[in-house]
Every structure is written in structure tokens, then in C-alpha cells.
Amino acid sequence: MTTMRAVISIAAIKGWKLYQMDVYNAFLQGDLYEEVYMTIPEGFSKPRRKAGQVCKLLKSLSVTTPMDQNQKLTTTEFDQYVPSSHEDPGLTDHTSYQKLIGRLLYLTTTRPDIAFAVQTLSQFMYSPKTSHMEAAMRLVRYVKNAPGLGILMSSGGDNLMKVYCDADWGACVNSRKSITGYVLQYGNSPISWKSKKQATVSRSSAEAEYRAMASAVAEVVWMTSLFKELGLIITAHLPFEEQTADLFTKGLGRQLHSYLISKLGMKNIFISSSLRGSVKELNKCVSVP
Known part of the structure; x- marks a missing residue:
């Protein structure tokens, strides 16, 4: 899906023509005229609920965020060692929860705003x-609140690739692992994003941030190779005296070393090492009131 989003965003900015092929399927495109009822899902509680009752959805409560900002979800193993102040029993039927999360995972291909909530659940x-x-039903209500919300492959914007990355240090209360999040944009269109728990525990917030940055850079490297295959990035050969990266790969002569340092934009803010020159500069630059 990332490749497809990248190609569509490039086509939008470049003004390329796109042709769509639809596969008509009765399961996906069939019209439904009957009223549909469903069994009451686990987690929905109502006083004096009778056995065998079903529910019909008339409207949903307005939810403006995918998850409660202060909610911390825990595992059953965590509850064994850190008892909760309120009862939180496990579901007897895991299938309904698993199917719901599976559908929400599929939805994240066009809804980056729910990526964090879905990876958490x-x-x-x-x-x-x-x-x-x-929490999953709250997320469903959030999606139902704006069913038409999705990404837009805009034809405006520049031809620049931008990436934003962040980390939430120790956000997982169950493992104290940090959360990595990044989004990559081409022009004004998001083409790749991820919300994922880091594989190891970071001992500082700086370490968590660098892990998130490494994941984002890996995605940029892969996307750059894709753009190169599409002919959008042209690799040019530079003579060795203009190759600034040589500073990081080999020892250089004085003249070439100084020249490449100037290309990097580095400036010497200290006084010249010459004793006589230093005294002159000192007299010029330092005044005692």
C-alpha cells in the first residue's frame, strides 16, 4: 500500500493520467435492503438485560478522538502483579474482538489517524x-463519526519528501517499552506512516528518540530507492575534489580537506593560532571599559 500511495501522490503532483480498474463483487458491492440486528457485544453492559436480546444501532455517540488521552490498557498478566482498583474481567469469546481489530487494521491503510489506537488494541x-x-467500540464510534475522512493525494505542494518522527518514552505500562511513530509525506500527501512499539526498552528518552529516528530514516532510504526506480531521482557523478562525503570515508590532503570543510559551511570562531596575529586581533576585538 505504501508503494501505491507513493505512485498516486507522484502522479497527482506531476499531472500524470491514472486509470482505475474496478473488480465488481457481490459480497463487496451488493445492496442491502433488510434491517440488520446483531447480538449485544461483550463489554456492553445494561441493567436488567434479558437473555436473548439483540440490538439495533440507531445512532452513535459523538467521539472526537480515537482513544481516551489518559487511558492505560493493561494485560491480564500485568493485573496479576498490579491489581486494579476496578473489576476488569476477560472476554469469554475472543473471536469478536479479534475480528473487529482485524477490520480496523485493514482500515489503517487509508486512516493514519487511528494507527496508534489500532496498534495499541x-x-x-x-x-x-x-x-x-x-476501547475498541469507542474507536468504532470515532470512525463512524466521520466515515468520509481519509487521505488526499493532492496535486499541490512541492516535490520534496518530508518525514516527521517522534517517540513516547516508556509509554507501554506493561513492558515499559517506547512507542515509535513517523509519517512520510511527498508534497502535501502522506504516503507512509507507522505506529509501533519498540523492540527493546530504552534507558533514556534520547535513546527512544534515536530509535524512532532510525526507523524513519530506514523508511526514507527505501522510499528513495523506489523513487530512483521510477526515474524521479537521478544519481550524478561528482569529481573527487567536489565529493564532500570523502571527509567521512578517508584521510585527505590539507588543501582538499580545507576546501571540503568550507563546502560544509563550517566556520572557525576562534582567533588565529599565530602569536603576533593573536595580539593584533586581541587589541582590535577586546576593549576594557
């Missing part, structure tokens, strides 16, 4: 609790 697929189902 997907960690509890094998042992979901009531709180997990309630």
Missing part, C-alpha cells in the same frame, strides 16, 4: 478484557 488479541472491547 492489537496487542491484546489473545487475551482481551472488557476494557479492551470498550
